[in-house]
Amino acid sequence: MKVISQNTAFDGMQGVYAHESDACKCEMTFAVFVPPQAISEPRPVLWYLSGLTCTHANVMEKGEYRRLASELGLIIVCPDTSPRGNDVPDELTNWQMGKGAGFYLDATEKPWAEHYQMYSYITEELPSLISQHFRADMTRQGIFGHSMGGHGAMTIALKNPDRFKSCSAFAPIVQPSTADWSAPALEKYLGADRSTWRPYDACALVEDGARFPEFLIDQGKADSFLDNGLRPWLFEEATKGTDIGLRLRMHDRYDHSYYFISTFMDDHLKWHAERLR
Numbered sequence: 107m108k109v110i111s112q113n114t115a116f117d118g119m120q121g122v123y124a125h126e127s128d129a130c131k132c133e134m135t136f137a138v139f140v141p142p143q144a145i146s147e148p149r150p151v152l153w154y155l156s157g158l159t160c161t162h163a164n165v166m167e168k169g170e171y172r173r174l175a176s177e178l179g180l181i182i183v184c185p186d187t188s189p190r191g192n193d194v195p196d197e198l199t200n201w202q203m204g205k206g207a208g209f210y211l212d213a214t215e216k217p218w219a220e221h222y223q224m225y226s227y228i229t230e231e232l233p234s235l236i237s238q239h240f241r242a243d244m245t246r247q248g249i250f251g252h253s254m255g256g257h258g259a260m261t262i263a264l265k266n267p268d269r270f271k272s273c274s275a276f277a278p279i280v281q282p283s284t285a286d287w288s289a290p291a292l293e294k295y296l297g298a299d300r301s302t303w304r305p306y307d308a309c310a311l312v313e314d315g316a317r318f319p320e321f322l323i324d325q326g327k328a329d330s331f332l333d334n335g336l337r338p339w340l341f342e343e344a345t346k347g348t349d350i351g352l353r354l355r356m357h358d359r360y361d362h363s364y365y366f367i368s369t370f371m372d373d374h375l376k377w378h379a380e381r382l383r
């Protein structure tokens with residue numbers, strides 16, 4: 107693992123690191139904030155998965171998580187959203203596919219499958235690296251994210267309920283298999299057989315019996331992607347009649363940006379800290 111940068115912040119350390127990824131077959135960059143309490147004891151790990159077009163840097167620069175993460179003693183891990191590098195296939199004019207749009211899935215179709223293994227990267231390879239290099243209590247992990255990353259967090263929690271104790275999302279896409287901006291990507295990554303998409307669709311996972319105790323979702327009503335992409339009410343419908351708890355908060359005037367995310371960041375950190383105690 108290579109250190110790209112380390113800066114003291116709120117008595118903790120904001121670092122950026124790079125490593126050769128076996129899963130994605132390229133160099134991957136990620137950010138980790140380590141709170142001051144980790145000097146003396148292992149601390150819980152909270153994963154933040156970013157949305158389309160992002161790298162590890164968007165939330166690190168605009169998410170405003172450090173003050174409270176330092177107080178609560180949370181390690182915050184912010185991975186990249188896709189494989190990177192000249193060898194990695196991409197669609198240069200399509201921001202919803204390829205680099206910056208890995209959808210946290212393991213692709214099976216050519217030419218994507220060779221590098222686009224983001225599900226394995228996030229759930230297997232990176233956790234193992236984090237546990238080796240940081241004072242992380244891997245028995246206490248939570249996961250959250252934004253948009254495509256909110257969807258990634260929810261699907262990963264639903265598939266790994268024993269590993270994660272908490273999950274939340276900002277403006278998540280909840281049913282990517284039926285939204286115009288994500289269905290084409292699922293088809294290219296996973297092929298035309300839609301049954302293979304279901305493990306990467308939060309609503310379909312719940313319909314198919316996956317369970318997670320509870321979710322917090324914040325959504326801005328002025329989000330331009332709300333009606334044709336995100337549609338959190340579909341997850342509300344999918345969870346109705348199940349034992350899944352859903353706290354869905356709709357906010358007047360807020361859009362899809364990091365101004366919205368940073369406004370509600372503290373609420374999410376507290377939500378996770380309470381469940382990772």
Ligand SMILES: N[C@@H](CCC(=O)N[C@@H](CS)C(=O)NCC(=O)O)C(=O)O
Nearest residue numbers: 157158159160164201253254363364
């Ligand atoms: N590039 C798209 C917008 C993509 C977008 O809004 N991405 C969200 C995640 S889905 C984001 O977090 N963007 C980066 C940022 O705001 O820093 C457009 O021009 O319409």
